[in-house]
Amino acid sequence: xxxxxxxxxxxxxxxxxxxxxxxxxxxxxxxxxxxxxxxxxxxxxxxxxxxxxxxxxxxxxxxxxxxxxxxxxxxxxxxxxxxxxxxxxxxxxxxxxxxxxxxxxxxxxxxxxxxxxxxxxxxxxxxxxxxxxxxxxxxxxxxxxxxxxxxxxxxxxxxxxxxxxxxxxxxxxxxxxxxxxxxxxxxxxxxxxxxxxx
Amino acid sequence: xxxxxxxxxxxxxxxxxxxxxxxxxxxxxxxxxxxxxxxxxxxxxxxxxxxxxxxxxxxxxxxxxxxxxxxxxxxxxxxxxxxxxxxxxxxxxxxxxxxxxxxxxxxxxxxxxxxxxxxxxxxxxxxxxxxxxxxxxxxxxxxxxxxxxxxxxxxxxxxxxxxxxxxxxxxxxxxxxxxxxxxxxxxxxxxxxxxxxxxxxxxxxxxxxxxxxxxxxxxxxxxxxxxxxxx
Numbered sequence: 001x002x003x004x005x006x007x008x009x010x011x012x013x014x015x016x017x018x019x020x021x022x023x024x025x026x027x028x029x030x031x032x033x034x035x036x037x038x039x040x041x042x043x044x045x046x047x048x049x050x051x052x053x054x055x056x057x058x059x060x061x062x063x064x065x066x067x068x069x070x071x072x073x074x075x076x077x078x079x080x081x082x083x084x085x086x087x088x089x090x091x092x093x094x095x096x097x098x099x100x101x102x103x104x105x106x107x108x109x110x111x112x113x114x115x116x117x118x119x120x121x122x123x124x125x126x127x128x129x130x131x132x133x134x135x136x137x138x139x140x141x142x143x144x145x146x147x148x149x150x151x152x153x154x155x156x157x158x159x160x161x162x163x164x165x166x167x168x169x170x171x172x173x174x175x176x177x178x179x180x181x182x183x184x185x186x187x188x189x190x191x192x193x194x195x196x197x198x
Numbered sequence: 199x200x201x202x203x204x205x206x207x208x209x210x211x212x213x214x215x216x217x218x219x220x221x222x223x224x225x226x227x228x229x230x231x232x233x234x235x236x237x238x239x240x241x242x243x244x245x246x247x248x249x250x251x252x253x254x255x256x257x258x259x260x261x262x263x264x265x266x267x268x269x270x271x272x273x274x275x276x277x278x279x280x281x282x283x284x285x286x287x288x289x290x291x292x293x294x295x296x297x298x299x300x301x302x303x304x305x306x307x308x309x310x311x312x313x314x315x316x317x318x319x320x321x322x323x324x325x326x327x328x329x330x331x332x333x334x335x336x337x338x339x340x341x342x343x344x345x346x347x348x349x350x351x352x353x354x355x356x357x358x359x360x361x362x363x364x365x366x367x368x369x370x371x372x373x374x375x376x377x378x379x380x381x382x383x384x385x386x387x388x389x390x391x392x393x394x395x396x397x398x399x400x401x402x403x404x405x406x407x408x409x410x411x412x413x414x415x416x417x418x419x420x421x422x423x424x425x426x427x428x429x
Contacts, residue, residue, distance in 0.1 A: 029269040032268075033268075033271040044256055048248065054250065057251075057256075058260070062263055070374060071374045074423050076423050076424070078422075080207055082241075082242075089241075091374070138228075138229065149229070150229035151236060
């Protein structure tokens with residue numbers, strides 16, 4: 001693919017410097033083009049695997065490129081370009097998708113929600129609650145459940161992708177794993193609520 | 199996110215540490231940081247390309263898009279422009295001759311005047327300016343640091359520039375380094391703030407920040423940007 005690897009950090013650094021400081025406008029543009037082009041396939045493929053639609057993936061890749069180009073002049077010289085670009089692309093995709101709710105993702109577990117049971121939905125609205133939830137995840141979930149739930153809820157990965165990511169071979173893939181993790185988490189949260197008397 | 203969540207760069211560094219190194223503790227326990235790393239690994243994965251991704255076509259279109267719509271580099275291709283410029287130089291001298299004398303006089307005047315200007319600085323200006331330039335090198339804060347205070351507040355500190363007559367603005371950027379907001383601290387070399395309450399920052403968990411130095415309304419320089427993981 002002609003894509004960048006870790007060994008290309010030297011080229012990234014040189015192109016970033018040129019994109020910021022080359023004495024000519026032409027030189028700066030050319031350097032920025034080289035820098036962005038090196039990652040175009042990688043960003044597109046990541047967006048594609050993330051979203052599963054070539055058209056949307058291409059659009060979001062283009063938006064990532066535009067945003068990255070706008071940010072280049074401010075990027076510190078010692079910044080790792082590939083990690084920064086990844087974060088920009090990730091945020092572009094996050095903005096595109098509505099973030100699934102941690103405990104109440106309708107696409108995964110529609111029947112398990114109780115009517116009027118709104119408290120799980122509030123969990124991510126407050127960062128303190130979120131921190132407590134992370135602690136609960138660490139305490140009460142198995143490593144594989146924790147990983148699947150975190151990939152789904154914090155990295156917004158599609159369920160099928162998580163199945164591949166975790167090399168799950170069972171028919172239900174990550175779906176069953178996520179349901180079980182949510183069930184455990186809800187139960188642990190309910191216990192905690194009872195314990196605190198609220 | 200926990201109070202010790204780390205930037206992706208920090209996570210990558212810590213992942214390289216031995217398994218029993220205590221600095222890996224957060225990485226080994228935090229689901230969110232682990233998920234971020236796993237997602238980044240997918241970004242760097244050069245595994246098989248899905249057939250329905252239509253990579254060859256999209257790659258060519260993206261290449262064109264970058265050159266034409268993003269950087270505009272396609273519009274100033276030196277291979278095309280150089281001969282035109284060369285032709286221009288050979289044709290223009292006669293037309294330029296009437297201007298040449300005036301231009302040379304202006305340059306001469308500038309050369310004569312500029313040393314005088316350098317010798318008469320604004321006595322109130324910061325020392326970096328009085329030294330005559332270099333403000334972007336000497337006049338920017340260094341050692342930017344972020345620490346968490348109680349109640350999810352944060353303290354941002356920096357090594358101030360030597361001149362006490364300057365003032366500071368903390369500038370916040372989104373992950374794409376577009377400016378979100380700036381907060382003035384006057385002459386103080388720190389800022390205590392609540393990321394959630396700070397106007398314009400919204401719910402952003404990943405920010406970048408820098409410190410701009412001002413003197414009498416003029417921005418003298420901006421420090422390099424730093425990433426900031428909001429608790």
